[in-house]
Amino acid sequence: MTSQSITQAFQERISEGELLNCMRCGFCLPACPTYVETQDEVHSPRGRISLMMAVRNGEIEEVEEVEDSLNVCLGCRACEPACPAGVNYGHMLEEARAIFHEHKKVPLKEKALRQTTLNTLFQDQSKMEKATSLLGFYQRSGLQKTSRKLKVMNFFPEHMRQMEQVLPKITKRKDRQDAAHFPSETETKATVAMFRGCLMDTMFYETNQSTIKLLNKAGCDVVVPDTQGCCGALHGHSGEKNGSVNLAKQNIQAFEQVEADYIITNAGGCGAFLHDYGHLLKDDGEWSERAQQFSNKIVDFSSILVDLNFVENAKLKVDRQIVTYQDSCHLRNVMGVSEAPRKLIQAIENVEYKEMPQADQCCGSAGIYNLTQPDMSMQILDHKMQKVETTQATTIVTTNPGCLLQMKLGIERQNQSEQVRAVHLADLLLEACC
Template sequence: MTTVQEREIIADQFAEKMNEDELLNCMRCGFCLPHCPTYIESGLKESHSPRGRIALMKAVTDGLIEPDEDVERSLSLCLGCRACEPVCPSGVKYGHLLEEARDIIHQNKKHSLPVKAMRKAAFNGLFPHQERMQNMTSLLGFYQRSGLQYIARKTGVLSILPDNLATMEKVLPKVPKKSEMKNRPTELPAIGNPVKKVAFFSGCLMDTMFLDTNKATLKLLQLAGCEIVIPKAQACCGALHGHSGEKEGAKQLAKRNIEAFEADEVDYIITNAGGCGAFLIDYDHLLQDEPEWYERAIAFKNKMKDISEILVDLRFQEKVRLKLPSQSVTYQDSCHLRNVMKTSKAPRILLQSIEGIDFREMKDADRCCGSAGIYNIVESEMSMKILDSKMEHTKSTQADIVVTANPGCLLQMQLGIERENLSECTKAVHIVDLLLEAVVL
């Protein structure tokens, strides 16, 4: 709960920092409403829509209302999926407004000691340091391999966790050994004639918990004719910081990454995680007030490409035969990949090029699954409502495989499959894992 003094400071910061022109760009037309998951799942509550949230931001900026708990709650409940942006006739950059508002609130309110300690541990102590991420993930690996997981499940001790967290424990990927996480390449040659030189953004969770998916990505790039460099100095993309009111931390990570990827002359910078890619491609906005970094951020942004886009650009699906046993597949869009990186056709082109695949388009495949970083943990109730709706559309496809392009979406869809008792007949996979499995050498 914020104090009167804190609310006054936050109100002043809104007036000083919020982009007045961007707030005024919203015409209140309502085109965003049917595309907003929290608006739909809250029973069409206006304050839980993009239009409503912008109205609240504007009212605080103009001094018409206080930035009280109701305002903070409305902003916190937003997934940040940015599905409102592609349908906005005025082109309002809602995601930028949301991040600025959250940053102002979180930087000017006093968190309780446990919350403050947890935020400091995560944002300052863990995510900016890949070795610590490896150590943390190794603990999970030890839990999985040592027999502790078996004991925990058999004794029912996991029942003390909330239902969604207990279910999530079941769907976590098998974590590689620490030695495997540490022994990572920095350069890889193309297989066959090289046609492009690319740099790979390996990410923090992707290069630990989802290491096999990163390996699959690198192999696909090699098969597509790419020479690859993997800058050792790269860091976490900063998305978790940026979405959680830790803007300065996000800026520091952005600068580290820009410097790391400037060291090599490459045609593209490739990512395989929609959430990371969307934040990376927004570095120019993040650093817009720092002229010495802004131009470098634009150069960085202009090289960003999702793995599916470069594979299609290089006609991978025509050069390499892709074949799997007969099965049905549907695709769940990563919100940030679709809404921010504007990539939706490429994954479908690749999936439909696999022999043996019966591709089935999911209704509202572009609607958020409810993962949104750590949203499914901190806003569990709303996240599960959104996931339940998503699973209804998933079940209607009767697909054997649900394909995603982002680790958070992958875990969320696996969670949905487990909750619906569909694990015997349906599985969720990252698109690069399916593509590599389909490659006929």
Template structure:
């Protein structure tokens, strides 16, 4: 329960920190409603729509309502997918408002001891430290390799956990060894003539749990003529912190990343995770109140480019790419599409592969329900959204679902498992599929 004193502090901070011009920019036209998954899945509840949440924020700023549990619930129920922004005729930066509101509530509310401890471990103790991330992910690897995973499944212990978490355990990728995670490259040469020099944002989860996808990304970049630099000093992008009311930590991580990359003489900074990309590209907004960092942040963001974009720029789609005959569909990463504005490039790459019958999914741009840790903290709504997504997948008759973000990848794998389609359908990151096509064409 939020105390009266906490509500007063939150209300004062809303009045002080929320961008009132941005709040007033919302015309309440309702163009955002059909694009909002939580509005639709909640049975068209206005408080679970973008304009409804903006109205709640404005009412708190004006002192019309208290920032009570209902307001917090509405804000927490939001996926943060930002699908409302591209359709907004006024160009409201809803994502910025949401993150500011969540940060104000989190910084002025006393959490229970278990919640406070969990947040401390995750946001402060784990994600900002790549060495700790490797050690943590290695525990999952030991669980997989030691025979414990098999024993746990045989004893039925997983039935004690919520269905979504028990199913998630089945779809986790095979974890590399700790030695493999530690032995990462920092500089690689281009294959053939060098066309570009790029830096690679390797990420925290991507360079541990999804290390093989990072390896595929590196091979693709080399294949199109990129010399690659991977600075060891880089850290977590800060997206999880920024979306969860830990703005100050997100700022510190942003500064570390800017410092890690700014001395490199590179053409681009390449990303392969849509969730990271969407946060990295807005470092200049995150640091807008710090003049000594703003220009440096703008230089950083100006060099960001998604893997699919550079592959198109360097004519990867014009190669003789081949795969065995299969129907493929694509699930957009929300932040890659709505924030990075990258959506045509992945489709162009997929359509360039001989053997692929690309079948566009209805509502491919609607969130899959992963949204960082949303599928854990708001499991019921997440699974509701995923059920709709899997209906649309089945309509395509695809045997391969392609994504551009690790969270989306796990969520689609979860959907495949829940629907009993694991023998027929697979979900893959686009980097892995493109490397598969490249290697297949070179051996055929």
């Protein structure tokens, strides 16, 4: 990787005007988790923008240090709503990561990992299903119990041992319902197309089913296009721009075959990336307009439930419990959804809702960040769990699979699994319906 080639790519692909939009005012600092944790400007949004500008101007020789700073960024985009100048930090971050990835020699170990995950599993839903089926076999066959008894996981880092403890139970393939159409239980108010996601449709299959049932109860006919694939978020966040572009085109084609009022998501990270397809393909003459039309239809399931007066028409009740909510960063910061989930939670009888301090700050999951940057991720998580503790909540609600696993991990790290649970909003709402 040469600084000259990186500088040229930055000049061609990252707008100087966009970089100059940053006024260095510092409003982003208290919103940025990595700056809060380190108090280091290198790990703040305005600091990273300054580094990008310096690379673009050819003022930095050791560009690897800039790449390290960008990799420590969670990509939560909390700086964007805090920015008075409206700087599109997230778009610049992903373009910069793509440039670094394209211009460096990737180590063999990393190349193999990327090939196995991003370019194989996440590019082919059937392979993702097979992989999660193996996880299900591991859980049900006795291998998991044997592995724990023999302390095999002791060979792995602590946070990975704890993660193994909180993985959801995988639904057997024969128990999955693969229908493409789920009719409304009442008078049809809208026809929606469900984006099922890769992990959501395998590891979190039951949550997808909960979402569909809630939409049916709210008056939605739900259609699930069978040719859709991964949203491409993990590719985009990891510098694999071509992979995310290919997946975007696949999904646009899949949903163009369905006449739907909205495209529904129940994972904040996926929803935000789908919402940004218009930007991702803005320079592609054949796809730019189609991508923007697709993006314009993206709606989070919580928003449509509120819009269709679900809480007014459904009697929601659970056993008495204290509930708090952890925002999905991308759902809040990119899609602008924060009030709908809270309104739905507070409509449930016997729920005492307690707002968590700084619920809008990242939990440290950020896709695969807890694997690539485990120390910073666990530091952020441990501080997040201190905020949870102030609410005395027995139930933590999230709206994203990565956040859900991260909060489960936080509960495990605090040895609170007997007292506290973490659930997806869709699962809590369906529980309240019954």
